[in-house]
Amino acid sequence: MADLVFYEKPGCVGNGMQKSLLQRQGIRFEVRDLLSQSWSAASLRPFFLDMPVADWFNSSAPRVKSGEIAILKLSETEALEMMIGDPILIRRPLLELGSIRQSGFVAGPVLDALGVTLDETENLQDCPMDTTEQICEAPG
Numbered sequence: 001m002a003d004l005v006f007y008e009k010p011g012c013v014g015n016g017m018q019k020s021l022l023q024r025q026g027i028r029f030e031v032r033d034l035l036s037q038s039w040s041a042a043s044l045r046p047f048f049l050d051m052p053v054a055d056w057f058n059s060s061a062p063r064v065k066s067g068e069i070a071i072l073k074l075s076e077t078e079a080l081e082m083m084i085g086d087p088i089l090i091r092r093p094l095l096e097l098g099s100i101r102q103s104g105f106v107a108g109p110v111l112d113a114l115g116v117t118l119d120e121t122e123n124l125q126d127c128p129m130d131t132t133e134q135i136c137e138a139p140g
Contacts, residue, residue, distance in 0.1 A: 003030075004029035004030070004097050004110070005029065005095070006022070006029045006095060007034040007093055007095070008031055008033070008034055008093050009033075014124065015093055018093060018105045019031070025114075025116055025117065027116065034087055034092055034093070035087045037087070039087065040084065041077070044080055045076070047094045047101040049102065049108075049109070053074050053079045054072050056083070056090070056091055056103065057069070057089055057090075058089055058092060061088050069082065090103070091103045095110040095111070097110045097113055097114065100113055104125055
């Protein structure tokens with residue numbers, strides 16, 4: 001079985017739904033706390049592949065949603081510094097399969113390598129609790 005590492009925010013409803021889908025498809029994985037991980041620019045950057053910097057961010061994070069952070073104007077360095085200082089900003093989950101990485105629960109190199117089938121009518125990326133951010137996005 002695959003050695004998938006699934007970085008989540010503990011208690012996140014969306015991450016719970018994503019893990020459930022992986023389990024239903026017979027994929028084993030190790031869960032790690034995205035918020036308590038000791039990130040560096042070098043360890044975090046590979047998850048974002050060739051995505052635009054704005055897509056690196058969790059669109060449900062309060063500071064992003066409120067417009068406090070102008071994600072369209074940030075450089076890679078600025079974005080990584082912000083995310084290292086406040087991991088709730090990171091688009092999740094982060095998925096790691098050997099040397100393959102990806103951010104977000106969408107078609108991409110990790111899910112493709114695992115043969116994960118996503119239902120195009122089901123959005124497993126966005127927070128289903130978007131109206132109650134304190135449940136999904138509050139630190140801790």
